[in-house]
Amino acid sequence: MINVSALQHNLAVARAAAEGARVMAVIKGNAYGHGLLRVAYALRQADAFAVTSVEEAIPLREAGFAHPILLLEGPYEPGEVHLASRYRLDIAVHSEWQVSVLQGARLSRPVNVWLKVDSGMHRLGLPPEQVRSAYTRMASLSAVAPHIRLMTHLARADELAAETTCKQMASFAEAVEGLRGERSIANSAGLLGWPETRTGWVRPGIMLYGASPFGAGPPPHARLRPAMSLTTRINAVYEHRAGDAIGYGGAWICPENMPVAVAAIGYADGYPRHAPSGTPVLVNGQRARLIGRVSMDMICLDVRGLQEPAEVGDLVTLWGPGLPAEEVAEHAGTIAYELFCTVTQRVRFQEQRDPDGQDQEPL
Numbered sequence: 365m366i367n368v369s370a371l372q373h374n375l376a377v378a379r380a381a382a383e384g385a386r387v388m389a390v391i392k393g394n395a396y397g398h399g400l401l402r403v404a405y406a407l408r409q410a411d412a413f414a415v416t417s418v419e420e421a422i423p424l425r426e427a428g429f430a431h432p433i434l435l436l437e438g439p440y441e442p443g444e445v446h447l448a449s450r451y452r453l454d455i456a457v458h459s460e461w462q463v464s465v466l467q468g469a470r471l472s473r474p475v476n477v478w479l480k481v482d483s484g485m486h487r488l489g490l491p492p493e494q495v496r497s498a499y500t501r502m503a504s505l506s507a508v509a510p511h512i513r514l515m516t517h518l519a520r521a522d523e524l525a526a527e528t529t530c531k532q533m534a535s536f537a538e539a540v541e542g543l544r545g546e547r548s549i550a551n552s553a554g555l556l557g558w559p560e561t562r563t564g565w566v567r568p569g570i571m572l573y574g575a576s577p578f579g580a581g582p583p584p585h586a587r588l589r590p591a592m593s594l595t596t597r598i599n600a601v602y603e604h605r606a607g608d609a610i611g612y613g614g615a616w617i618c619p620e621n622m623p624v625a626v627a628a629i630g631y632a633d634g635y636p637r638h639a640p641s642g643t644p645v646l647v648n649g650q651r652a653r654l655i656g657r658v659s660m661d662m663i664c665l666d667v668r669g670l671q672e673p674a675e676v677g678d679l680v681t682l683w684g685p686g687l688p689a690e691e692v693a694e695h696a697g698t699i700a701y702e703l704f705c706t707v708t709q710r711v712r713f714q715e716q717r718d719p720d721g722q723d724q725e726p727l
């Protein structure tokens with residue numbers, strides 16, 4: 365279930381935190397597993413969208429979205445510059461190879477460029493000392509539209525005590541000093557945790573989906589609403605005896621005579637196979653826990669001590685309101701981002717709105 369009202373609420377939270385900076389909604393990875401077009405439509409009040417591939421960007425244009433759309437990794441091959449021009453896609457430029465592609469390109473319409481600086485993450489980005497030269501060369505190219513923008517990405521903004529973010533800010537400031545153009549620095553963690561990164565354009569992703577970029581710990585803000593709830597039903601409840609081993613590998617042994625429920629979800633749906641015994645789930649809104657190994661289509665649940673005994677047909681929530689994906693992710697040794705992205709095609713997506721949810725104007 366995808367709650368459209370929650371997406372819109374989270375965008376409003378991002379906008380308020382941005383303090384006047386423009387908000388580029390990051391909807392790469394099929395909108396973090398929430399559905400690209402569905403989310404773009406829900407978040408059409410954003411000032412721009414960011415994706416990683418032309419395969420994600422072109423359907424947005426074809427669906428009628430007129431927003432700026434940034435390709436966060438820029439062109440992967442020369443032909444994509446022509447697609448960017450044709451579909452009016454902005455491109456990140458993070459390497460000399462991409463600059464040379466632009467140098468050789470003959471385009472009927474120039475493309476908007478976001479020059480990406482490696483301020484210390486050491487993944488994508490031009491080294492600071494090469495930024496000026498690349499900027500100057502690109503500014504003179506017919507393939508590049510006026511008003512080059514300057515961006516960087518933060519490696520450790522989710523760690524509020526780490527010094528890396530301050531160092532990155534300083535490195536970026538030095539690399540772009542005196543260069544004209546709007547700046548873009550903040551991801552969700554920057555936007556929520558590092559006020560100095562709220563400049564120009566902010567690029568929130570995970571927070572729009574209602575998960576904290578800071579993981580399961582107490583968040584420095586509590587106003588996000590989970591947009592995704594992954595739910596299923598109980599399809600059997602058994603009374604097992606003390607000593608009975610549950611599921612593949614007999615990985616969990618009943619310590620006493622106890623009720624065990626089976627829920628119809630597994631790793632073929634994207635529930636993480638490595639989630640260990642003890643991972644929380646909700647049964648009719650009450651906390652229960654996973655026991656034994658996650659199968660392809662099923663999980664077993666310890667349903668002792670529920671106020672209402674578990675029954676066939678009861679609603680089981682794997683994550684969603686009342687059970688943050690961040691908490692489940694921490695048990696499973698991953699992050700909410702991955703849980704969202706790995707929900708599979710087999711899962712039926714439905715949309716939900718608050719009863720008083722305002723539907724906005726059509727495109």
Ligand SMILES: *Cc1c(COP(=O)(O)O)cnc(C)c1O
Nearest residue numbers: 390436517551552567568569570
């Ligand atoms: C994915 C991404 C974001 C969004 O990050 P979140 O942590 O999801 O907010 C922002 N900027 C860039 C360059 C990204 O790749």
